[in-house]
Amino acid sequence: MLPDGWRETTLAQIGKIKSGGTPERAQHERFFVGGRWPWVKTMDLTNDVVVTTDELITDAALAESPCRLFPAGTVLVAMYGGFKQIGRTGVLTVEGAVNQAISAIELDREQADPMYVLHWLNRHVGLWRSYAASSRKDPNITRDDVCSFPIMLPRLPEQRRLAEALSTWDDAIKRMKDLLANRTLQWQALLAMTLHLPPANPSADGGTDNGGYPASVQPGIPTLPPAPEGWTRISLSRHLVEVRRPVSLSPNEAYRLVTVKRSRGGVELREILSGSEIKTPTQFFVRAGDFLISKRQIVHGACGIVPAELDGAVVSNEYAVLNSDGQIDLRFLRYLSESRYFQQTCFHSSIGVHVEKMIFKTERWLKWPFNIPPLPVQLRIVEVLDTARREVELIAAQIERLKQEKAALMADLLTGKRRVRLPAAETTP
CATH class of the missing domain: 3.90.220.20 (DNA methylase specificity domains)
Known part of the structure; x- marks a missing residue:
């Protein structure tokens, strides 16, 4: 009705x-x-x-x-x-x-x-x-x-009032998006300053001038600047090692399978399957704090740290699971992955005839040199960048809340469930 x-x-x-x-x-x-x-x-x-x-x-x-x-x-x-x-x-x-x-x-x-x-x-x-x-x-x-x-x-006056109400929400969302864009630029500048490296393309929606590659891919020649004072130029193989914790799949047991999102989007749960439903029998346990790299998607920046809630989940051998000897904080490595140099070394450590079919070779990548600060400096950098990142995430979360609130209001207003109040002069047909 x-x-x-x-x-x-x-x-x-x-x-x-x-x-x-x-x-x-x-x-x-x-x-x-x-x-x-x-x-x-x-x-x-x-x-x-x-x-x-x-x-x-x-x-x-x-x-x-x-x-x-x-x-x-x-x-x-x-x-x-x-x-x-x-x-x-x-x-x-x-x-x-x-x-x-x-x-x-x-x-x-x-x-x-x-x-x-x-x-x-x-x-x-x-x-x-x-x-x-x-x-x-x-x-x-x-x-x-x-x-x-x-x-x-509805009648024309009500249409206009409805549009004004919804446009107010659009204006608020736009202002928050502008603030997010500004904070993101500040974040990129802080990242470059603390790591002494230019940042990678921020996302798959980044600039289109990328040599014909998708925006999330950074193929260029890796160029590492001189090590800052107090930092050491080393290959990551000195402190990182690929770990394997084989899983003996039980047909009736449930397993959590994880995936890594592109553009450093984090490690997340993909699905929960019984052992009999998992098509790739070779699986490995991951632990909270592991640094995880998708061998097929790292050219798009698919890497991240396993969160505490996914401790004990499993991945196939299409993922590299890295641990440190304690001299490289893996949270620092996660921020290092935001640099262009890191992304370029991943591209040059992958083989294949097409960007979507390239396979990452861990042993090749671990030979690339990186400038690494002493552990106390790494921890301080992580602290500073964690704080800045939380500010960006809070703004992004606020934008999502505004969108949800607007969607709920729109659903009510555009069905007549809620009506706008019109001045008496505008209520005549």
Whole structure:
């Protein structure tokens, strides 16, 4: 049952659905150089208002290509690019053009508020993906999908108030994301200063200029600067050793299998299986504090320390389990893994014809030289970096809480379960 004053309709019934156009790259000088009109691509869509775009197009592009201008307030939906991109949204804040992978919805502003429609689409992005998965080989959506997309509309004043309420949460989340970005930069600078090494790409979502490799891979030539005063240049084999604690699998016993996330994302539980369900019979116990390296994913930064709660879990021989003689604190090694030099030595210690099929050779990697400070200095570095990392993690956790709270509020507001209060002058139909 619809809330009082609400109605069900489709996007086609509240606006004109149009397609974007893409200028020919061969005409780069005429169509892009010195451009003055925003040209929106899928990656410019952030499920929010479109403030800036990577590229601008020229008047010549509008005159001589399929591109056209759309007015401010046009709602945009990404149609191509796989499940990670279809359903991305945006609202033009100024007149601009969009590429052919985007549908532009010019709303009847007497029926629908652009920001309300944006929030509705963001709330129901899973529906786009179900369209894409249900009937086509490639996960794309069509103009017909956009036209028939269902939407529930309250009266226009309530739409605007709903959009304002949800946008307030978006603003709070954006401010926290800006703070996180700032703290992350500070963290990277502190890491470089304490380790005397440049940091690695922070994540798989890092910069795209990486020699054609995924952002999390650092293939370059490892270059170790001179050892700082008091530090010693050594190969890690002097203090690290690969350990093996074989498991004799019992068919009816349950075992915890762990995995290591890319980009130094940590060691976590993958699944719990009985001995009879484990397909790889060669398994090894890990202990809390072990340094774990995924031999197939270390080129993407997959390494970390086994946490206390996973003590006694198991891994296959596709993982290297390292211990120290006590002269290298493994928590310091974990922070050392955040450096570009560490990541590059891992790449050069791996063999294979394709980056996704490379295998890490532990014995080769342990021969690389590293600059290692005395143990008391290592412990102090760990203390400083632990404190800084916790600040970053607290901000990230706060962002997740805000997202969850916004999602709960959105679910209530966009179904009419909770209603916004309107001034008396805005309550008339």
